[in-house]
Amino acid sequence: NAGVTQTPKFQVLKTGQSMTLQCAQDMNHNSMYWYRQDPGMGLRLIYYSASEGTTDKGEVPNGYNVSRLNKREFSLRLESAAPSQTSVYFCASGDRDRVYGYTFGSGTRLTVV
């Protein structure tokens, strides 16, 4: 009963490097989301996917791309990392019936130096 699994848990990147954050859910949810959380702030939506095959921009999409690989997996890619992207990234999933709200992963702490 894993819920939402994110990898890696920690990552340090140099400015300009690229990386992909992985997220997988085993709850058969339709919707998946990527958020970032900065110190003292709430979670801000980067991208979301309402269903397999669709993706939409959230509040802060610049500098990111996403792929909804299948119903289970939703990845977030940083093509050219910048220090402003230092943050904690959370993946979440949910279903249209809204049972138990949205389930979050444990987060990826990313530092860009």
Place this chain on the structure above:
Amino acid sequence: GESVGLHLPTLSVQEGDNSIINCAYSNSASDYFIWYKQESGKGPQFIIDIRSNMDKRQGQRVTVLLNKTVKHLSLQIAATQPGDSAVYFCAEATSNFGNEKLTFGTGTRLTIIP
């Protein structure tokens, strides 16, 4: 744009007392609201939710109240325990042609004093 905000960024409560965390939202089209608890180093954890056709919902030691007239949401925690110390977020969901987005407030840090 639409936003969800909290009145108090920090709250300290004596163990055993009740606590109330407040949240204001501005999107009148929101139809679903959730409270999350986030402990240090962890992801947000679902506490309780409420749909817009309700004004109160109770869980184990928690109650959520929704006042749509003034766009206000509150979380009441009864008989607080040390394990209740965390940051609490309210969030609102607005359906948009099948695409649903969840918008979070900035959070309130609740500290339980032993």
